[in-house]
Amino acid sequence: MTEYDDYGVPVGAYQEPDSFTGQTYRTARAFLIYSVRPFVEKRVTQGRWKRLFSLANALVAIWWVVVYWGERGAFNGAVGSCNWDAWENWEEGASPHRLVFVADPQLVDPHTYPGRPWPLNPLTMKYTDQYMRRAYSRIQTELYPDTVFFLGDLFDGGREWSTRTTKSPEKQYQQYGDSYWMNEYRRFGSIFLDHWGDGGLQPRPGQPGRKFVSSLPGNHDLGFAKGVQIGVRDRFHAYFGDGNRIDVLGNHTFVSIDSVSLSALGVPSSQELEEVWRPTVDFLSGAKQQKRKLIQRELRVQRGLRPYPGFPHYEIESQDFPKATLPHADDEVTEFPTILLTHVPLYRAPGTPCGPLREHWPPSPPPAGQPSPLEHDERNAISVSGGYQYQNVLNKEISADIASKIGDIRYAFSGDDHDYCELVHRGYASGGGGIREVTVKSISWAMGVRHPGFVMVSLWNPVDAHGKPVKGDMGRTVQTHLCLLPDQLGVFFRYAGLFALTLVLLSGRAALVAGNALPQQPLTSEDPILPMANIPSGAEAEKSALAQQRFGADDYTHSSNSSTSSNANGNLQVRNAQARTRTASPANGYGLPMPMPHQQNTTYSHPLVQHAGYYGDEDSKKDVKTYGSVSTKSKARKKGFALFRQELKSSLGKVMICGLGWYFWLIWHG
Template identity: 30%
Template structure:
């Protein structure tokens, strides 16, 4: 088997392993290796009963389906369709291959299903809604028959208070599909309070803000029996430059809030105001706060007069939202009422899980493609002999060892000449050939016997004759070509032939590798995209 055939087989195997990992195995890692339900990590909790002691909740946020407002590309353009497809495909794979294998009882979305939700027409919004249902399998009713789906709105779904106050149709179409924006529900023995955070800092007299705070008031008036978890898309206030813990990958974002000059409603905010945050903590008294909006992971602890509450800001689920390390969270909610107040945090346990780094996978694809092209163009046909440098080193040692060791010099054969030869690879070799010497004539022998006095004029005369012959040849333009010119033509033809051969070889190598791996890639792609 030729060397380049062996290289093709090796590269083909590497490509197959890469495609299988990047398109399938990487999404199995969270459930098989890197993540687990938090109550299983500490079986001593709840007396070791891990089978029925906790309800299992998967938390996802900031999906932000790309649309015409995302990349400023025209609707239905090829670039936008391409970006949408691969972004949607990643999240569909992540949900079905990374999240669902954990068999959650509840899937909780913390807002921002869409990117330009408040600014899309009804037709565009419905199209994005169908994409969302396809990604998470919500278009097939029996698929999630045993899984509850809960959600809260984000600013990319309904906008901030300034938009909702004059575009009520945006709120209506959201509530028609996803339900009310402020509500409470119970999972196991844990109470969850979901609020529309975009309205909390709005005008107190407005209906939107009033409805949100009314729910908070009702919850606060109830006798708290179960531990509570506050769900808000916008994180609670924290001082500038507050550290976010070890899982933060991007710079910390400080508070920024702006109001409309006409309605005094919120136009944009990174966090809730300090006043609203303090009020929420004191009225709801949560043991845990879950939020999104920031696209990156952040863990902080808030203090109030009723104690402390830890807040987890979950990172984006998409690889196109500025975070190279997308993530989701597994939350275990206790199914038993714990009367002990010593460790209330044991009622709700959390575990952050990271998804495959899609950007790094694509970078590796490009690097492997470059390696394939380099191997096809520059890999020598005879292979790489790793023993050749060693033999050269030994020859070097023998040569200089003989020089310093007093050895005899090798006799140089003067009665020989060297001819330059090129092989198929364009490599030059010096071939030693015997010089054809004419038999000495009596005159030459006599000249030698007479000594140098006769040899010098003879040599001079011969040199002059040769020089005159060369000049006559140049002036007449006749005679044979200069050997250097012939050598140049020969070298040029050899190099051209070598370049063509290597280009053809590289093309054939890439064709064979593509013929094997492209069908595998397409099979894995459509396996995950088509509804089963």
């Protein structure tokens, strides 16, 4: 028996409404069940969403990832892996001076590959410049060194381009004049100078500032020994600075020497070339005294004093001008560790090994029973030889003279060889323990090494007011690290391999489509919504024609249309306008125009529902074939090899257009 409350409402018929949280949950659940899920199921299994999950689209995505890695990720990863903190090993609280050596950019020009036809040479120039620009920009943004030193061979054909007073010794290059060299100078600037500030311009904490030094010349910049022309050298010095200089950085003294000009001292007719070698010889003669003066200035600045003492005011007679000198502090100081910079490596005995980091020729395996590494390894060594406008190492006498006149050399850094080499010279005067020389790899991928690179140097030498080390040993103030750059040829090979894989996969898919194992591309917006009538062929057409002659076209059409709604192939049939039995229809047949007398034989290429309000034109009727009251455009369906070619062309074109578009965008934007 039903119970009622005081208000006459059955007990239990009323419930308190859900809370706000409960109502929100129910609403969201209903929205997901009745709106979101049907939408997702429909879109994923049909239409545009289904087209996204295709082999061509998957390959486009793979191309985008691989191309981005080759043009961006490889450089970011290579330079980023050389982070200073990953290999520096100083005591806690140290503030080292961080320096990068860049060797042999050797900008590709007509001198590099004289027989290479157009457009290979311009493309090589473009891609080598792009490679160095990316690498150098990452050096600035990822590593942010305090100083960058270039070790010569900035250009490849710099020595060949004529000046106003000189001509190239080779006739094929005499057409290139001073204006061409200026274009090369601007090109160098666009790669390196313009990207010096990519990571910023402010000095790091504890450092006085940032420095860019590119004055050291190489044999491709000036020539070698007797091949050096004064006009060419003067032009280089005017734009890059003197090749002989001394810099004090991080409490170390860097001495740069123009070794390609100094090498003219070792040729038989050296007296005739005095104008070539004399500036470097004079520089070496005063190197020790100049080093001391610069150290005194640096220590005064560190103590907060002026670099120079006050200038006395007195009159100097004109005849005393040549011997007059600027006043200088005469403080007692301890010499900083000296680092030699030369483009051409120092002399070493033939077969002296370069160590395990040499890429092109790694160390030879020792014979059974012999210690490793070998003391003599021609394969792993720099060849002690020379040729036209080059020499792989300096003369033995010149090397010894450099070491004795500079004095206290602990490290030497050189270029020219393009590959890495590290050894200790124990036969020259040094600061103790011999001179450890590092030959730096070329930064260009066109110089015969698959993995270009640069050398990072960390300097830490805390001193007192007189330059004496306050911690540690002066022989342990330098740490070096070789940083390798991406293999550009390897990147191109990966692109080629991916293209081959793309071609194989798309060819296989096209073959399956041609063999009816896979469907063709899904319908597009241009395809008809409803299936179209097909033209009967063969016996069916002949049978239909006889039926029309026997029963009349109108009766046959009416009976055939009323008896069935589709033919044997499942295609819809369209009734003739005259066979309609219903005449009472709104607006002349549901929006369809009533046929005029002269239009009784009008034909249509698609079912009438697609032609509502459309009368067509004469041109559209030219390609129309009719059968009875049913008509259709003749559209041959491709089969076999034609279908295979069509599918491969469309899918491969899509992948290549999307992939190349992304590639060229990355190229254009650096």
